Amino acid sequence: MFGSVAFLIIIALSLLIFAVSEPLKYYFTLALLLAGVALSGSWSIDILTGSAPAIELILFRPAHGPGFVLTLDSLSAFFVIVINITVLIGFFYARGYLAPYRQTKQNTRFSIHFFSYFWLWLSMLMVVMLRDGLAFLVAWEIMALSSFFLVIFEAEDRKIMKTGISYLIQMHVGMFFILIAFLLVYRSTGRLSFDALAEYFDGHHNLPLFLLFFVGFAIKAGFVPMHTWLPEAHPAAPSHVSGIMSGVMIKMGIYGIARVLASMQSDLLATGIFILVISIMSGLGGIMMALVQSDMKKMLAYSTIENIGIIGIGLGLGVTGQALGSQSLALLGFAGALLHVFNHSLFKSLLFFNAGSVYYATHTRNMEQMGGLMKKMPWTAMMFLTGSLAICGLPPFNGFISEYLIYMGMFYSLSDATLYISLLMIVAILALSLIGGLALFAFTRAFGIVFLGEARTAAMNHAGETTPGMIIPQVFTVGLILLVGLGSSVVVKPVFNNVMITWGLKGMPMVAGALSYNLSRISLAGGILVVTLGALLLYRRYHLSRRVVEAGPTWGCGYTAITPRHQYTANSFSGNFNVLAKPVLRTGKIVDLPDENELFPGKREFFTRSHDIFRLYLIDLPVNRLSGLLKKIAVMQTGQIRHYILYAFLFMLLVLLLSLFNII
Amino acid sequence: MTGFILIVIAALFFPGIILRTKSIASGRKGPGLFQPLKDIAVLLRKGSVFSISTGLIFRIAPSVALISVAGAMLLLPFSEHKAILHFEGDFIMFAYLLALGKFFMIIAALDTGSSFEGMGASREALYSMLVEPAFFILLATFAMFSSYTSFSVIFNHFYITGNDYVFIYSIIGAYLFVQIAMVENSRLPVDDPKTHLELTMVHEVIILDYSGFDKALIHMATNLKFALYGSLIYNLLVPAGWNTLLKIGAFFGVQTLFAVIIGITESFRARNKMNKNPKFILTLTTIALIAFMVILILTEKLV
Numbered sequence: 021m022f023g024s025v026a027f028l029i030i031i032a033l034s035l036l037i038f039a040v041s042e043p044l045k046y047y048f049t050l051a052l053l054l055a056g057v058a059l060s061g062s063w064s065i066d067i068l069t070g071s072a073p074a075i076e077l078i079l080f081r082p083a084h085g086p087g088f089v090l091t092l093d094s095l096s097a098f099f100v101i102v103i104n105i106t107v108l109i110g111f112f113y114a115r116g117y118l119a120p121y122r123q124t125k126q127n128t129r130f131s132i133h134f135f136s137y138f139w140l141w142l143s144m145l146m147v148v149m150l151r152d153g154l155a156f157l158v159a160w161e162i163m164a165l166s167s168f169f170l171v172i173f174e175a176e177d178r179k180i181m182k183t184g185i186s187y188l189i190q191m192h193v194g195m196f197f198i199l200i201a202f203l204l205v206y207r208s209t210g211r212l213s214f215d216a217l218a219e220y221f222d223g224h225h226n227l228p229l230f231l232l233f234f235v236g237f238a239i240k241a242g243f244v245p246m247h248t249w250l251p252e253a254h255p256a257a258p259s260h261v262s263g264i265m266s267g268v269m270i271k272m273g274i275y276g277i278a279r280v281l282a283s284m285q286s287d288l289l290a291t292g293i294f295i296l297v298i299s300i301m302s303g304l305g306g307i308m309m310a311l312v313q314s315d316m317k318k319m320l321a322y323s324t325i326e327n328i329g330i331i332g333i334g335l336g337l338g339v340t341g342q343a344l345g346s347q348s349l350a351l352l353g354f355a356g357a358l359l360h361v362f363n364h365s366l367f368k369s370l371l372f373f374n375a376g377s378v379y380y381a382t383h384t385r386n387m388e389q390m391g392g393l394m395k396k397m398p399w400t401a402m403m404f405l406t407g408s409l410a411i412c413g414l415p416p417f418n419g420f421i422s423e424y425l426i427y428m429g430m431f432y433s434l435s436d437a438t439l440y441i442s443l444l445m446i447v448a449i450l451a452l453s454l455i456g457g458l459a460l461f462a463f464t465r466a467f468g469i470v471f472l473g474e475a476r477t478a479a480m481n482h483a484g485e486t487t488p489g490m491i492i493p494q495v496f497t498v499g500l501i502l503l504v505g506l507g508s509s510v511v512v513k514p515v516f517n518n519v520m521i522t523w524g525l526k527g528m529p530m531v532a533g534a535l536s537y538n539l540s541r542i543s544l545a546g547g548i549l550v551v552t553l554g555a556l557l558l559y560r561r562y563h564l565s566r567r568v569v570e571a572g573p574t575w576g577c578g579y580t581a582i583t584p585r586h587q588y589t590a591n592s593f594s595g596n597f598n599v600l601a602k603p604v605l606r607t608g609k610i611v612d613l614p615d616e617n618e619l620f621p622g623k624r625e626f627f628t629r630s631h632d633i634f635r636l637y638l639i640d641l642p643v644n645r646l647s648g649l650l651k652k653i654a655v656m657q658t659g660q661i662r663h664y665i666l667y668a669f670l671f672m673l674l675v676l677l678l679s680l681f682n683i684i
Numbered sequence: 685m686t687g688f689i690l691i692v693i694a695a696l697f698f699p700g701i702i703l704r705t706k707s708i709a710s711g712r713k714g715p716g717l718f719q720p721l722k723d724i725a726v727l728l729r730k731g732s733v734f735s736i737s738t739g740l741i742f743r744i745a746p747s748v749a750l751i752s753v754a755g756a757m758l759l760l761p762f763s764e765h766k767a768i769l770h771f772e773g774d775f776i777m778f779a780y781l782l783a784l785g786k787f788f789m790i791i792a793a794l795d796t797g798s799s800f801e802g803m804g805a806s807r808e809a810l811y812s813m814l815v816e817p818a819f820f821i822l823l824a825t826f827a828m829f830s831s832y833t834s835f836s837v838i839f840n841h842f843y844i845t846g847n848d849y850v851f852i853y854s855i856i857g858a859y860l861f862v863q864i865a866m867v868e869n870s871r872l873p874v875d876d877p878k879t880h881l882e883l884t885m886v887h888e889v890i891i892l893d894y895s896g897f898d899k900a901l902i903h904m905a906t907n908l909k910f911a912l913y914g915s916l917i918y919n920l921l922v923p924a925g926w927n928t929l930l931k932i933g934a935f936f937g938v939q940t941l942f943a944v945i946i947g948i949t950e951s952f953r954a955r956n957k958m959n960k961n962p963k964f965i966l967t968l969t970t971i972a973l974i975a976f977m978v979i980l981i982l983t984e985k986l987v
Contacts, residue, residue: 392797394739405741405791414784415777428773428833434824435831439985446824446976450969453820456780457813460787464809468794473802474737534772541771545755548769549781553751560747563897568731574796575735575893577882588794588802596810600962 023059024077030056034138038131046115049134053111053141057104060145064097068514086213090149095282095522099148099275102362105500106267106369107141109493113373114260116490117380136169140269147272153202153212157195164191167269171257183256190239190249197236201229217283226287233280241273243332244302245638247325254321255385259376262317266324267369271361274331281339282522292340293444299336300451303329305634307458308601311465312630314590316375316385319466320368323411326455327364331357333448334426341433342523344441348531352429354519359512360422363504367410367419370497374404377490378470381483387469387590390480394471397485401471403494408463410501413456416546418504421512424542427452465593474584506546509539591628606631687762687915690932694939695911696721701940705947720907724900732896737797745792746894746901752785753905753912760915761836763924763931770836775823778835779816782868785905786812793890800882804889811874811886814965815867821972822860825979843923849982856975858917862945863968865913869906871946874964876955884958914939
């Protein structure tokens with residue numbers, strides 16, 4: 021009871037953000053966030069440690085109807101932790117990031133920004149805690165609106181405003197799918213709630229309703245081909261916002277899918293295969309497109325789609341495991357997916373914050389203009405490196421642990437699988453390993469081009485390290501990444517418990533026990549790696565101190581007049597891949613060649629660009645066809661009232677005739 | 685532990701055997717068996733020159749590469765002698781550890797700011813990306829056939845199944861490991877370590893700016909990596925039931941044979957055209973899929 025009152029007070033106080041004067045505004049919002057995080061975090065920790073099975077808090081309940089009742093079970097609690105960590109770190113980071121805007125933007129804009137930030141956090145908490153369908157949709161809508169206001173922080177820019185609007189529209193398309201799905205449940209069970217799903221699934225085909233929910237949630241999560249908003253909205257938003265959007269907000273889609281999956285009872289195999297196919301498409305498509313972007317944040321946005329694909333592969337395997345009655349596959353698939361949700365929220369937000377710091381220092385997001393930034397901003401560079409290593413799933417970082425779990429699920433299940441399941445698994449293994457290799461390609465490219473070598477443009481020479489206020493929150497994220505990477509056997513236990521409770525698996529301890537042994541070995545290997553590396557580097561230092569060490573220019577292979585412009589660019593780095601992936605990416609060059617009779621050719625520009633074929637063929641093409649068709653029908657819309665009366669008359673005639681012949 | 689020590693010993697001879705094979709095949713007197721080791725010793729005595737463009741990454745990358753290979757060695761068994769670290773799914777860690785070393789070598793090349801090294805880095809990234817699926821599919825077939833997911837157990841159970849046709853599979857597996865090792869170690873036909881032109885290099889060009897201690901580390905890592913794959917091939921081909929001395933003999937026999945095969949390939953074959961390499965490497969994945977089909981038949985899932 022105390023909890024819900026305190027929570028309501030925090031919500032009510034958020035209105036005061038508009039009233040508090042400028043220097044205090046940030047701290048006031050921070051205080052509210054901290055209070056809310058502490059409160060919701062303590063509930064979640066109670067549940068995850070098993071001291072309370074579920075918590076129910078009544079925020080508001082009218083005489084009739086369900087009202088706003090928060091229900092925390094273990095799945096919600098897990099997501100609450102994920103949300104709280106990243107949102108809080110993002111807000112600490114925002115202080116430094118927003119500082120340069122203080123001179124140019126009005127006070128009200130900051131009020132709206134902070135207010136939206138707070139409400140985005142709040143609505144995400146609500147989304148994972150509300151069970152009633154209507155209340156859930158309200159929270160879902162608030163989430164879309166508040167993130168919309170966050171995206172359009174720089175609304176002076178027409179392009180950003182346009183991106184924001186298109187984001188808002190796509191979010192609503194998703195919401196309608198969820199609404200329809202809920203209404204179907206309501207029609208047959210009389211309840212509009214997640215709790216009624218199990219009842220509905222009991223008596224009906226499961227797949228159609230799941231597909232409705234899936235499309236709705238997948239638009240938020242960014243599964244291909246519902247991803248089109250993502251690579252536009254992430255770069256447009258300020259970096260702390262892109263960090264939490266990519267880190268946690270899209271995971272609300274995953275939460276929704278997981279919640280629906282937990283109630284499903286039949287059609288599991290078809291569902292599993294469906295999710296796997298979509299996820300493999302997202303994973304491969306996402307990372308391939310990430311590999312050819314030269315906008316740093318757009319590249320990270322596409323890599324988000326890839327990671328959603330990996331999470332989806334985990335979920336798909338989990339459902340397949342349930343369908344086959346294979347407890348180990350179900351546990352490992354779901355646990356891998358959930359852990360990857362957490363891991364991705366850490367390293368992707370970190371990478372977005374780093375990209376923000378680079379933008380802060382250089383005022384550009386174009387990788388082709390960067391280079392040599394590690395010398396200027398060593399902290400940011402080291403953190404971007406950590407994030408890159410983690411996102412490639414390399415040991416001893418956290419990404420490895422979740423990918424390991426997903427791989428293990430597949431390898432375990434191979435030996436006694438039937439022919440078709442074996443084929444399915446081998447395709448998934450093929451895809452996952454290819455995704456891993458492509459991620460390595462994409463992130464060596466991003467890190468190498470941005471931070472290493474020499475500055476490609478003079479503008480980079482003025483760049484400098486960001487403020488400690490921006491670095492310290494990121495160091496905290498790095499700490500968490502290492503904690504999960506090296507202490508995985510401990511971290512994974514609550515995740516296993518969570519999966520067992522949420523999906524009602526039984527007989528798990530044996531596989532789980534074996535796994536925590538394996539994970540402890542992985543931690544040991546990671547530890548050995550770190551210690552021996554440290555020792556070798558120390559010896560190296562000692563060794564070099566006794567030898568002559570000189571500095572000289574990079575070996576130019578016989579060519580002596582090298583300028584930084586000669587360096588390999590981001591585009592040339594991925595050039596050989598571009599050739600290979602041409603059928604998918606449709607990379608094309610736009611060159612305007614000099615005329616034959618142009619004696620003194622002037623300055624010319626050269627572009628390469630690639631396409632998002634999923635968008636091109638699955639979204640743009642049908643939409644264009646449809647709007648072409650609708651334009652033809654629009655001939656009827658003459659604007660003259662007599663025509664409309666004629667239409668009404670014809671319609672009534674039609675109804676008359678049809679009923680005369682007993683057709684309707 | 686045995687596996688670890690044997691790999692280190694094999695790595696001492698490995699590059700020398702390749703060199704000897706190549707000089708004999710081309711009718712030269714050639715350097716001695718221990719010349720590569722002497723080269724490393726010389727490098728260790730020398731000082732270093734670092735490019736002014738480079739920073740921390742360039743300096744730590746060779747150490748990371750060596751440690752990652754050494755870490756992968758910890759996971760390899762020697763017949764029934766288990767590896768120092770063994771757990772289910774250790775081969776996933778094996779692959780990712782090697783990838784870690786590669787990650788650092790690639791970004792180290794970009795750290796020099798040289799266009800040639802950038803080009804080499806890009807090729808290296810592409811080839812290691814393409815070869816990854818072949819390795820994972822091969823290991824998936826091991827896991828499927830033996831029902832185990834750890835190097836230390838998989839190979840022991842290989843010949844116990846009593847299926848006489850396992851031999852066919854072992855040959856395909858060994859062939860794939862040889863090819864994967866060639867790609868991973870940047871040897872012919874994907875890359876030619878002896879080429880003189882930077883434009884045609886892959887691995888050699890990304891280590892162009894290294895000297896002294898760091899270069900010695902890179903050579904050590906390369907040699908160990910060869911012996912690492914040799915050890916995998918040995919484990920695949922030789923049943924655990926043999927007598928220990930015989931097995932140690934077989935181990936060095938397999939390693940020598942592996943080195944001789946590399947030497948002979950390099951003597952009689954030209955490097956692929958650069959733009960043919962992706963096709964060549966993807967063929968390995970296809971062969972791995974064929975190995976998967978073989979296993980489907982052996983386990984009687986497919987007729």
